[in-house]
């Protein structure tokens with residue numbers, strides 16, 4: 001790789017783009033060359049996996065975006081133990097397709113399979129089983145990384161422990177993951193046993209997550225952000241469990257990749273690649289109210305079996321669905337609240353969004369547990385992710401509203417997730433993380449990256465210009 005290509009790159013939700021120097025190494029050795037180029041031309045670097053963060057995490061306007069998506073080899077796979085070693089650009093899609101035919105599934109996955117291992121570690125992602133399996137970092141046995149200070153390190157929960165817990169969740173600001181070793185989860189079928197039921201309001205929604213989590217392998221809620229009054233926060237819960245050994249009469253068939261793959265047409269007619277055009281017609285306050293009301297009223301108690309990929313990656317069913325939000329894209333606001341304060345704080349947030357005429361078009365709730373990573377978003381409570389459409393006329397109003405949300409979340413002892421939120425300020429970050437965590441992160445940063453080469457737009461926004 002000899003040159004840096006000048007390019008415009010955006011974020012997943014099409015709400016931001018930046019003019020950058022795009023570097024795409026094909027070999028790990030080239031990463032050190034990029035650090036050299038950055039020094040020579042006084043540029044800063046944002047690492048990038050698949051660019052699926054909703055915000056500015058994988059962007060550096062005027063700097064280098066170090067795109068690691070071509071480093072994507074599986075380096076070792078043991079189908080007996082379920083231990084996999086791979087380069088950081090391997091996507092979760094390639095990963096599950098590689099291991100499922102051998103009867104394994106990734107222990108933690110995001111709501112899209114397009115993310116890379118490096119990006120998932122950078123943000124320390126969670127799945128619909130966070131309450132049970134923790135974040136992805138809790139399932140990592142070892143990783144190798146190259147640091148801007150020239151060192152190459154191997155980290156495990158015991159070796160270079162501070163780097164292990166700092167780099168996983170460190171938003172790519174301490175070093176570059178070059179190889180990841182991870183324990184997969186044994187499965188005896190390509191199917192999950194799924195239950196689905198309606199909940200009439202936010203209180204019932206949170207109760208269902210709390211009571212349902214210990215009895216299920218996965219649990220997640222859909223929240224109708226347009227419902228008001230005593231129906232505020234109503235929605236649907238989906239809970240799923242693995243099938244036990246011998247429960248699936250034909251596991252060889254259900255674990256085939258072709259069995260999992262989502263169909264090409266919707267209702268057997270509309271090509272799924274065109275579906276986002278159709279969706280865009282309904283993406284306004286009235287349309288979303290209509291669709292949500294119908295979804296809720298048609299909701300029934302149901303049990304069925306569903307392929308792993310269909311359960312986890314529903315959003316991937318419609319390719320480019322984010323484009324249905326129009327040319328200004330969307331923002332996602334995800335807050336994490338202790339179980340004691342979640343109901344009141346989210347009631348306030350949902351009411352505020354309705355009062356300002358900016359209802360969320362998609363709400364998702366999950367159950368979480370705390371973890372030991374340095375920049376941790378999870379806690380003993382719940383998360384609520386809210387999607388908002390950006391238009392030319394609502395942009396400023398929306399930005400102000402999510403900053404108001406931040407105050408409500410801080411007051412309620414909540415936490416934020418830097419893979420999603422696009423407005424959280426340095427002052428809010430300081431209050432959320434606390435002086436001690438910021439100091440610890442700063443110390444690691446100085447040790448790994450004394451020249452501040454790794455420096456994304458997100459980093460500057462949440463820690464202030466350095």
Ligand SMILES: Cc1cc2nc3c(=O)[nH]c(=O)nc-3n(C[C@H](O)[C@H](O)[C@H](O)COP(=O)(O)OP(=O)(O)OC[C@H]3O[C@@H](n4cnc5c(N)ncnc54)[C@H](O)[C@@H]3O)c2cc1C
Pocket residue numbers: 012046047048049050051052053054057058068088089109110111112114115116117118119120121122123124125126127128170171172173175176177178315419420456
């Ligand atoms: C539809 C959708 C659903 C989602 N669902 C979930 C969910 O259920 N749970 C959840 O937790 N998140 C979820 N996310 C967020 C997503 O999982 C994270 O933003 C994830 O980090 C994106 O991975 P990526 O490979 O695209 O990384 P990018 O967005 O490209 O980068 C993410 C971060 O990792 C850093 N990074 C990337 N590669 C490396 C590397 N090799 N070394 C060091 N740092 C690196 C980047 O600098 C950046 O800070 C979802 C996103 C989408 C679009």
